[in-house]
Amino acid sequence: MTEGQPRNPGRGTAGANKALAAAIGDAGCSYASLALRVNELGRRQGTESSYDKASVTRWLNGQQPRANTPELIAAVLSERLGRPVSPTDLGFLPDPQRPVVGRALVYREDLADTLHTLAELGSTDISRRSLLGAVPFVASALMNPQREWLLWLVESPESARLDPVTAGGPVEQVHAMIGMFDQMDNHFGGGGVRTSIVHYLCTEVVPMLQRRGTPPHQQRLLFAAAARLAAMAGWSSYDAGEYGLAQRYMTQALRLCAEGRDRVLGGQILAGLSHLATNLGRPDEGVALARAGIATAKGSGSPLGLMRLYAMSARGYAAQNRAGETAEALRLAEQQLAASRGAAQESAWVRFLDHHYLQAESALCFRDLGLGAQAERTAGESVVANEGRRRRQAISRSVLATAHLQQNRLDEAIGTATEALSTLGSVHSERSVQALRDFRKRLVPSRHEPLVQEFEHKSRPVLGAVA
Incomplete structure (x- = not known):
């Protein structure tokens, strides 16, 4: 109609x-x-x-x-x-094609209903893309999963520390696929791997969860692995600019995570929802989700997981121009990083987090607070450190360009932004594109400069027309 x-x-x-x-x-x-x-x-x-x-x-x-x-x-x-x-x-x-879009926003107690919703969402996503249409991000729908997860957190006993890698069987197989998807995502961005993740999750992993007779220990680990995959489907959707789908996959991931009783992973899923909310203009919700994640991850034995959650709260505070709260959150993130005994002692879900990750997130905070010199230092270090991670490097280059601009160094800003633009050619990442669009918006007061006009012309095929 x-x-x-x-x-x-x-x-x-x-x-x-x-x-x-x-x-x-x-x-x-x-x-x-x-x-x-x-x-x-x-x-x-x-x-x-x-x-x-x-x-x-x-x-x-x-x-x-x-x-x-x-x-x-x-x-x-x-x-x-x-x-x-x-x-x-x-x-x-x-x-008639969209009922699942509404259901997928809800964290449901009924596990069978959750699995059915996730399978239907994935099927609709892959095979009926033109009918699915644009799916909106709904900030008000973030309250339900937060409330239900926190209630589970209060009512459930402490989770045991289990090693999923040595579990063998289907769990080991799913972890091998997660590793492969992670590697592809880091090199090429979520847009290039998203469909493969969704297809594997909904056609292979969900049926595994629906089978009867799996030993309880294996079943629990399998649910945690499925939650990680659903969260990856969310992150890759986010990276492809499918923000509403990202919210829905992450919401369902949180429900699967409760079955896996994995608090470290639960905190990381909440970190993903926090990142999404802050970047879509709801930093208040971003801070609330990060705080829920901190409550989840405390006592889980994962300083790196807590580091990321404090960094996400800092991002939300910075987007609200709350400099004091941002500085305190970054201090706590540094404290957790120092407390970690190394990646090998951490959960498999957070071993990718390190000093360079915190640098990159700190640079975004400093950018949003207008602290150009600090943003330049941390973003510059992130660019050097993340040579093998094209998406992270593209984002950090865009932040570095903004830092130069904030210090009235237009020539350097345009030069760095041009390097970021060339990086985007090999990365399917809407997040990377948005970071460079943020820089381009800041060029408006200098649009009369020939250098700026040349950059706007060169960037239009990738970034679209200037709004």
Whole structure:
């Protein structure tokens, strides 16, 4: 159904959308502010629109918005109302291909339902991409998984320390695949490996979890491995610019992690959701998710896992320009890094974390706080250290370019940004692209400079037109 088509042609004026009108009234927002926020949220998720108060009037008169706009309207009103509402709650026609998109936002107690939802989400994602359409990130839906996970954390006994690598059987097989996907992701970005991860998770691993007769020890480790894969599906979706899918895979990963009783991994999944929320303009939620992760990982014997979570809280604070809280969170991250006895003594899920990871995240914090000299030092060290990790190097180069710009060194900034642009040619990573777009936005005051105009022209094929 397209924009301008009545929701129910046979109802005439009776087709007015009373449910939407009631929700807008309860939210206390004007038509213009609703339209503006829908446009803004859509742009963050790769959808360009120019709705205005007249568009809202048409929706109220019974017209069905196009594409994923009903989900965006629901996301905006959920924010304003402080509770989740769905497109069907707002009187929009349900899309028969999208029910799983709503179910996948929920952390469910019923394990069989979780596995069915994950398998259906993956199947829809892979084989019916054109029908799935753009799936929006819904900030208000982050409350449910946080609450359910924290309740599980309070009610469940301490998890035992198990070594998944020596478990043998299907667990060892799944870990081998995780290692291969990790290597591909580091070299080529999530966009290049995403479909393979989703396919393996939903066609091979979920059926393993549904089989009966697996010994409890093996079953628990298998659930933890599946949770890691689902989180990887989330991260790779994030890297491909599929932010709504990223949120849904990570939410389901958290539920699988409870079955695996793995607190280190649970903390890392919450770190991923925190990263997603902060980068999509909800740093308050990013901090809340990081704090939930810190509560999860404390006492788990994983200083590196805690280091990452404190770094994520620092990112959220920096995005809110809260310099004191940022500095304290980074101090605590450094403290946890120093407390680690080395990667070999840590969980397999966090062995990739090291001093260079913290440098890169610190550089982003300093950039957001406008601390150019500190951002230059840490981003520069990250560029040198991450030569083999193209995505991380591309992001750090973009941050380094911004640091030069913050210190009024335009020539160096453009030169470094041009190097970042060349790196992007071999990395399928929307996160890397967004980091360079952030730099380009900061060039607006200097757009009259020939050097800037040349960079904008050169970057347009990769970064798109200047907004």
